[in-house]
Amino acid sequence: MGLSFRLDGKNALVTGASRGLGQAMACALAEAGADVVCASSLPGGSDETADRIRRLGRLAWQVHADLSDSTAVASMARAAQEHTGRIDILVNNAGTIRRHPATDYPRDDWEHVIETNLNAVFDLCKHFGRRMVERRTGKIINVASLLSFSGGITVPAYTASKHAVAGLTKALANEWAVHNVQVNAIAPGYFRTDNTQALQDDPERSGAISARIPAGRWGDPEDLGGAIVFLASDASNYVNGHVLVVDGGWMAR
Numbered sequence: 001m002g003l004s005f006r007l008d009g010k011n012a013l014v015t016g017a018s019r020g021l022g023q024a025m026a027c028a029l030a031e032a033g034a035d036v037v038c039a040s041s042l043p044g045g046s047d048e049t050a051d052r053i054r055r056l057g058r059l060a061w062q063v064h065a066d067l068s069d070s071t072a073v074a075s076m077a078r079a080a081q082e083h084t085g086r087i088d089i090l091v092n093n094a095g096t097i098r099r100h101p102a103t104d105y106p107r108d109d110w111e112h113v114i115e116t117n118l119n120a121v122f123d124l125c126k127h128f129g130r131r132m133v134e135r136r137t138g139k140i141i142n143v144a145s146l147l148s149f150s151g152g153i154t155v156p157a158y159t160a161s162k163h164a165v166a167g168l169t170k171a172l173a174n175e176w177a178v179h180n181v182q183v184n185a186i187a188p189g190y191f192r193t194d195n196t197q198a199l200q201d202d203p204e205r206s207g208a209i210s211a212r213i214p215a216g217r218w219g220d221p222e223d224l225g226g227a228i229v230f231l232a233s234d235a236s237n238y239v240n241g242h243v244l245v246v247d248g249g250w251m252a253r
Contacts, residue, residue, distance in 0.1 A: 004234040008033035011084040012232065015067070015124070016094030018045040020193035021143070024221030025091055025228040027052050032229045034089060035059035037080045041066055041094075067094055067120035068112050077127040086135070089232045090128045092121040092165075093143045097158045097195075110157045117161035118168070125172055125183070133179040141231045142169050144187040144243050146250065166243050173241030182240055184231050189247025191219040215248030 012029045016022035017038035023046075026036050030053040038046035038053070038060060046062050053060035061083040065076035080087060095117045098109040125140055132138025145162040152159045166185060173183040190209050192200060199205050200218070210218065227246050230236050245251050 005229055006033050007089070007229070007233055010034045010088040010232070011037070011086060012089035012091060013037040013039060013063075013080045013084075013087045013124075013128070014091040014093055015039040015120075016143075017049050019048075020195060021188060021191060021221050021224055022091075022093040023049045023052075025093060025224055027056070028222075028225030028228050029089065029091075029232060030056045030058040030060070031225070032233065033058070034232070035084070037061045037063055037083055037087070039063050039065065039076060039080070039094065068096075068115040070115070070119065070123060073120050073123050074127070077124060081128075081131075086131065087128045088132075088137070089139045089141070090124060091141045091143070091228065091232075092124055094120070095143065095158075095161075097155055099154045101154055102156045105156055113157035114161055117158065118164045121165055122168060125168070129172065129176060129181060129183075132181045133176055136180045138181040139232045139236075140172065140181065140183040141228060142183070142185040144169070144185040146187060146189055146245070146247060148185075148187055148243060149251065169243065170241040177240040180237075182231070182236060184236070184239055184241065185243045186224065186227050186231065187243050187245045187247070188224060189213070189219055189245070189250045191221060191223070193221060212253050213248040213250050214253060217248065219246065219248055 012034045014026040017026045018040040038049045040046045050060035063076045063079045065072035144166045147159045148162040148166040169185040
């Protein structure tokens with residue numbers, strides 16, 4: 001059929017690569033042949049991920065930044081570029097969440113979430129997208145959320161940011177698809193990670209969530225591997241501005 005899911009010779013940058021979904025996506029890209037820059041919030045934060053990638057026979061580098069700091073984001077982008085020479089695949093996975101009732105939501109928390117989840121995503125898309133447009137090739141995968149489609153409770157900043165990430169993905173695809181740069185997003189459902197441990201440990205909430213998932217289980221981080229490799233590979237060259245939900249069927253219920 002001529003479809004290629006291989007990523008040999010490609011360089012990827014994955015933010016939030018220290019653990020959970022980011023770690024799983026970084027390793028999946030490496031398994032498909034990519035060399036990977038692993039970004040985290042702290043120096044050495046992606047040691048484990050980088051070690052896993054090297055054990056797969058691929059190159060791995062580490063960069064770090066507080067994504068709520070635009071100066072740090074710019075410095076991290078330059079470092080990733082210097083390590084690799086070019087970034088072919090950008091995965092904007094890192095994000096944060098702050099929970100408060102909307103009536104009492106602190107402005108500082110609002111700004112921190114928007115800076116981290118939206119502004120940093122746009123800054124990185126802009127930095128690497130410009131170069132991809134010039135080369136007329138590239139893949140950008142943003143990580144959206146089920147809260148790109150619904151409202152949630154006590155997470156107005158997170159919900160606003162993830163709705164915006166879905167919209168930004170479509171806006172960039174509209175401009176860059178003609179230059180052979182595909183911009184898409186993945187919206188993960190409920191996955192077993194450190195971030196959802198409190199939900200997993202709550203029998204009532206966990207049971208209610210599981211009951212709604214047609215697949216009958218929460219996702220494991222490795223369940224994102226196929227989706228990320230597809231969107232990063234030539235197999236998705238005619239996929240533009242799409243938000244791919246990977247949720248075991250939650251949204252279909």
